[in-house]
Amino acid sequence: MNLVPRTLALLRGDPRADRVVPPTGFTAHLTVFTAAAMAFLAVFALALSLASARLADRWGEALAQSATIRISAPADQLAVQTAAVLRVLEETPGVVSARQLDDAEQARLLEPFFGPDLPIGSLPLPRLVEVVEGRPGYDGEGLRLRLRAEAPGAVLDDHSRWRRPLVAAAERLNRLGLAAIGLISLAMAAMITLAANAALSANAQVIGVLRLVGARDAYVARAFVRRFTLRALAGAAAGTGAGMAAVALLPPAGEGAGFLTGLGFRGAGWLAPLLIPPVAGVVAFWATRAAAFRALREVT
Amino acid sequence: MIELRDVSYSYGGEALLRDLSLDLGPGSFHFLTGPSGSGKTTLLKLMYLELAATGGTVEVFGRDAAGLGRDDIAMVRRRIGIVHQDCRFLDHLPVRDNIALPLDTAGQERQGHQGELDELLSWVGLRPRADATPPELSGGERQRAALARALILSPDVILADEPTGNLDWEMSLRLLTLLVELNRLGKAILIATHDLNLIRQAKAQVAARVIRIRSGRLEMAGADL
Numbered sequence: 001m002n003l004v005p006r007t008l009a010l011l012r013g014d015p016r017a018d019r020v021v022p023p024t025g026f027t028a029h030l031t032v033f034t035a036a037a038m039a040f041l042a043v044f045a046l047a048l049s050l051a052s053a054r055l056a057d058r059w060g061e062a063l064a065q066s067a068t069i070r071i072s073a074p075a076d077q078l079a080v081q082t083a084a085v086l087r088v089l090e091e092t093p094g095v096v097s098a099r100q101l102d103d104a105e106q107a108r109l110l111e112p113f114f115g116p117d118l119p120i121g122s123l124p125l126p127r128l129v130e131v132v133e134g135r136p137g138y139d140g141e142g143l144r145l146r147l148r149a150e151a152p153g154a155v156l157d158d159h160s161r162w163r164r165p166l167v168a169a170a171e172r173l174n175r176l177g178l179a180a181i182g183l184i185s186l187a188m189a190a191m192i193t194l195a196a197n198a199a200l201s202a203n204a205q206v207i208g209v210l211r212l213v214g215a216r217d218a219y220v221a222r223a224f225v226r227r228f229t230l231r232a233l234a235g236a237a238a239g240t241g242a243g244m245a246a247v248a249l250l251p252p253a254g255e256g257a258g259f260l261t262g263l264g265f266r267g268a269g270w271l272a273p274l275l276i277p278p279v280a281g282v283v284a285f286w287a288t289r290a291a292a293f294r295a296l297r298e299v300t
Numbered sequence: 301m302i303e304l305r306d307v308s309y310s311y312g313g314e315a316l317l318r319d320l321s322l323d324l325g326p327g328s329f330h331f332l333t334g335p336s337g338s339g340k341t342t343l344l345k346l347m348y349l350e351l352a353a354t355g356g357t358v359e360v361f362g363r364d365a366a367g368l369g370r371d372d373i374a375m376v377r378r379r380i381g382i383v384h385q386d387c388r389f390l391d392h393l394p395v396r397d398n399i400a401l402p403l404d405t406a407g408q409e410r411q412g413h414q415g416e417l418d419e420l421l422s423w424v425g426l427r428p429r430a431d432a433t434p435p436e437l438s439g440g441e442r443q444r445a446a447l448a449r450a451l452i453l454s455p456d457v458i459l460a461d462e463p464t465g466n467l468d469w470e471m472s473l474r475l476l477t478l479l480v481e482l483n484r485l486g487k488a489i490l491i492a493t494h495d496l497n498l499i500r501q502a503k504a505q506v507a508a509r510v511i512r513i514r515s516g517r518l519e520m521a522g523a524d525l
Contacts, residue, residue, distance in 0.1 A: 020404070022392040209388045212350075213449065214377035215405035217370055296370075300350045 020210060021223045024202055027195040031228055034191040035235025035280050036242070042184045043243025043273045049177025050272065051263045056170030065133045069098075072126040073153030081151040082127050088146050089131060094138030101128040126153075188232070188280060189287040196228055196291040204299075211299050221292035225285055232284030236277040244273050301326060301361055301457050301488050302347050302380075308355030309342055316342055318516040319356070324457060324488040329480075329506050331499045332492040333521060334513035340492040341385065343513065344459050347490070348382050349373045361456075378406050381450030383460040387442040389434035396421065396430040399448045406453060413452070420448040423478065425471070439466035447475065457488045464495050472498055480505050 069089075073081045082100060089098035101109075106128060107120045140158055147154040200207070210220050247264050265272065302324040309317040316339045324330065324347070332340050345351040346358055349365055358365040360376050368376065389398045400410050400417055410417070421427040424444035434442060443466045450458060458479065464472040476498060483489050483506055493499065502508045510521035 019393065019397070020390060020401070205388065206390055209390055209401075210405060211374070212377070212382070212384075212388065213402040213405055214374050214453075216374040219405055219407075300373075 018223060018226065021199075021203055021206055021227070024199050027199040027202075028227075028231055030195045030198075031192055031231040031284070032235035032238075034188060034195070035232040035284070036239035038184050038188040038191075039236035039239030039276050039280055040243040040246075042181050042276050043240055043247060045177050045180035045184060046273055046276070047247050047263055047265060049174050049181070050265060050269050052170045052173035052177060054266070056167050056174060059170060060167045065137075067131040067133060067156060067158040069129040069131060069147070069154050069156050070126045071129065071151060071154045073151075075124065077153070078127055081153050082129070084151040085129055085147065085154050088143070088150055089129070092138050092143055092146075094134050094136055096132045096134040098129055098131045101130060129154075131156075185279065185283050189283045192228060192232060192284050192287040193291050196224060196288040197295065199224060199228075200292060200295040207296065207299050211296075217293060217296045220296060221289055224292045225288045228288040229281050229285045233277055233281040236280030240273050240276045244270070303359040304346070304353075304356065305359070306356035307346060307353045307358060309339070309346060309351065310354045315516055317346075317513070320518045321356075322511070322518060324490055326456070326486045326488060327483065328488045329483045329502070329508040330490045331502065331508055331510045331521075332490060332513070333494065333499070333510060338513040339516060340513060341461055344382070344461050344490070344492060347457075347459060348380060349376060374405075378402065378453055379455050380457045380459060381453065381455035382458075383443070383446045383450045383463045385461045385465065387434075387446040389442070389445070391434050394431045394433055395426055395437065395445050398434060399426075399445060399452055402449060402453045408453075416452065416454075420451060423474075424448045440468070440471065443467060444471065451478075451482075455487070458482065458490070460489075460491045460493075462493055463491060464493065464498055469497075473501065476502055476505075 069085055071078065071081050071085060086098055086100065089095050103120050106125060107116075107118060109128075110118055110120070110125075140156065144156050147156060207220055244265075250264050252264075302322075304320050304322045307317065307320045308315060320343065322330075332343065334340050342351065346353055347360075349358075349360065349368070352366070360368075361379060363372070363376075390401065393401075396417065399420060400413070403410050403413055403417075418427070421430050424447060426441060426444055426448065429437065429441060434445070437445065443463060447460070447463060450460070460479075463475060467475065472495070479489050479491070480502065491498075499508070499510060503510075511518050512521045
């Protein structure tokens with residue numbers, strides 16, 4: 001409801017209305033500092049949240065698109081069952097490709113555990129078939145049922161058992177980041193409320209005179225609200241700028257980089273922290289407005 | 301415009317005012333007298349809605365004060381000019397801005413009232429002191445500034461609590477002349493004062509009623525005035 005004109009009017013202000021409340025240095029500095037510090041922390045919480053969301057997506061996608069079928073059967077049936085598995089996979093919608101791993105590839109997989117000289121041909125190892133899934137993917141349960149019927153020694157491993165906890169951990173980290181932003185907003189609201197209360201107490205006589213000459217509560221509150229909103233905006237803008245610079249200076253995520261080196265913003269993600277100053281302004285607006293109207297109720 | 305019917309006010313279990321009835325109609329002129337501590341200021345505060353009556357009915361401009369919200373009270377106060385004994389100001393603003401404060405809070409453009417503002421400043425003799433701040437003013441100057449502030453919105457009712465307490469006789473007479481003129485324009489005036497000379501002077505010019513608070517009750521003052 002006329003939000004934009006009202007916001008612009010608030011920011012533009014009324015110089016005469018502003019003058020009725022004398023500036024109070026201590027609360028002004030406290031508000032600017034608090035908003036800057038909270039915005040700085042919010043940038044990091046946002047970077048953590050976005051990075052963990054990216055990680056969850058990447059792990060989820062990469063792991064969801066590949067699967068392995070392990071075929072354990074007596075030696076005389078192994079080739080027959082492998083052929084049956086490949087035939088089933090060819091006919092399964094959602095499977096992009098399927099291929100049997102040869103002896104050399106299997107040897108490479110086992111090399112970290114048994115060394116390079118493993119006589120793989122003489123061991124009764126299961127056959128492995130790598131499956132690449134398309135979008136949309138295949139019906140896992142349906143494929144398992146067909147494999148059980150046509151190749152009883154085949155077991156589908158779609159990696160979900162060990163993928164799930166990793167993705168869940170990344171998603172939880174993402175939620176923790178968002179919760180941290182919420183807590184930071186609440187802490188900022190609390191600090192601004194304290195600063196506003198201090199300013200309101202210091203100006204009790206001013207408020208009394210204004211009410212005496214017929215000022216409505218909204219007029220008195222507006223002088224405080226505008227001042228605190230602008231201070232919070234300015235502080236948050238400075239804190240956000242500093243936070244973004246600090247994130248930009250973090251080591252880049254190179255080849256084989258870990259999670260911490262990937263902590264940062266990517267592409268359009270750099271726009272996300274720009275929301276922090278307006279959010280800080282909104283928090284300051286409501287915190288100061290609530291404090292002002294509460295204080296005004298004490299004045300006749 | 302302001303009517304009190306059987307109004308009582310108690311504080312801390314003690315009844316300060318009892319069953320007061322008073323009607324400030326258009327064009328009425330009242331002097332309120334009584335010993336110090338008798339409740340004159342309390343009565344003015346009840347009429348200005350700074351205090352709420354603990355009994356009876358206060359009606360302002362046709363509305364029961366008990367049913368008024370905070371914004372309604374603000375609107376009522378714009379129609380009542382008050383001069384308090386303690387003359388509270390915004391100490392960081394110059395006298396000119398303090399006098400214009402009711403215009404600002406009422407959302408009225410100051411430019412449209414510049415003439416009235418200058419006229420008021422001249423009339424109360426504060427034009428040379430318009431840029432001084434209230435702490436730089438003497439007691440009398442503060443009282444005159446408070447009077448100018450009370451009149452800037454051209455109120456329907458003027459309540460003044462000892463408005464001549466810090467004024468010399470010449471200034472007191474000028475104040476009285478202005479109030480009599482405003483009264484002839486239909487404004488309701490109530491002045492709480494100990495100044496019997498002022499009351500006698502006024503009675504010579506206008507049909508003023510003199511009421512006295514005694515033991516928490518209102519009574520008409522006798523011929524001793």
